[in-house]
Amino acid sequence: MRIPKGEGRERLLSAATKLFLKNGYDATSPQAIYAESGVGQGSFYHHFANxxxxxxxxxxxxxxxxxxxxxxxxxxxxxxxxxxxxxxxxxxxxxxxxxxxxxxxxxxxxxxxxxxxxxxxxxxxxxxxxxxxxxxxxxxxxxxxxxxxxxxxxxxxxxxxxxxxxxxxxxxxxxxxxxxxxxxxxxxxxxxxxxxxx
Incomplete structure (x- = not known):
């Protein structure tokens, strides 16, 4: 499913916040954030360096x-x-x-x-x-x-x-x-x- 333009960053932040608070920062992989947010790797690195x-x-x-x-x-x-x-x-x-x-x-x-x-x-x-x-x-x-x-x-x-x-x-x-x-x-x-x- 294609994510509407402009929503990718907010989805990443929402997913990351949820996962960091639940599982911890070090235990949360970028792949888990992609899966939770529905945002792909390319979009992730478009918004955040790492x-x-x-x-x-x-x-x-x-x-x-x-x-x-x-x-x-x-x-x-x-x-x-x-x-x-x-x-x-x-x-x-x-x-x-x-x-x-x-x-x-x-x-x-x-x-x-x-x-x-x-x-x-x-x-x-x-x-x-x-x-x-x-x-x-x-x-x-x-x-x-x-x-x-x-x-x-x-x-x-x-x-x-x-x-x-x-x-x-x-x-x-x-x-x-x-x-x-x-x-x-x-x-x-x-x-x-x-x-x-x-």
Whole structure:
């Protein structure tokens, strides 16, 4: 079946995103991407120089989507504690793993095409957390005098560690417990999840 003009690139990106998140980058061959997308080898190399160039665009799109989520949270409330609450209420499935964390364990993480977008996302996430923690501490909304930068790193480490243990043991409760610990750290009561995310 002939693919309509202009659809090949989007099909490749959609197929690659699905396969990378399911099977990993290194384990996904170009042939698997051709088969999933219905796009041939010639069209692949018309749009992307190689698989590294493809994953770079896939990651840039994932970063943009998740970064937009952080901006939307900031826009929804002027209260920094409410923003932290909204971030922690994002639905996460531990056994699925973090979108970005999945790539970190790949041998190819040494390549800038993969490392740079992921590093940029975590820098933005840490800034989001640090800015809101700093303001919440300054306003007395969080009864802690801890360094906001260190606390933001602890939060990310708890969440990523929860993903790792959930995947190792195929048990979502590891991540759920770590999220509960984070909520205690910032003085938030347990609440149900409300949104989908990584």
């Amino acid at each position: 698989k590294d160039a493809l994953v770079h665009v896939v990651l840039l799109r994932l970063v943009e989507s998740e970064s937009n989520r952080l901006r939307e949270i900031n826009a929804r409330s002027s209260n920094p504690l409410s923003r932290l609450d909204l971030y922690l209420q994002i639905t996460r499935v531990g056994t699925d793993g973090c979108k970005f964390g999945r790539f970190v364990y790949e041998a190819s993480i040494r390549k800038p095409e993969m490392a740079d977008p992921i590093r940029a996302y975590f820098a933005e996430l840490l800034k989001f957390l640090e800015d809101n923690l700093s303001e919440a501490i300054r306003r007395g909304l969080i009864d802690r005098q801890e360094d906001a930068k260190a606390l933001s790193q602890t939060i990310v480490s708890q969440i990523q560690g929860g993903y790792t243990l959930s995947r190792i043991y195929q048990d979502d409760t590891f991540l759920e417990r770590n999220l509960a610990i984070v909520r205690q750290l910032v003085g938030l009561n347990p609440v149900p999840n409300i949104a989908n995310a990584s």
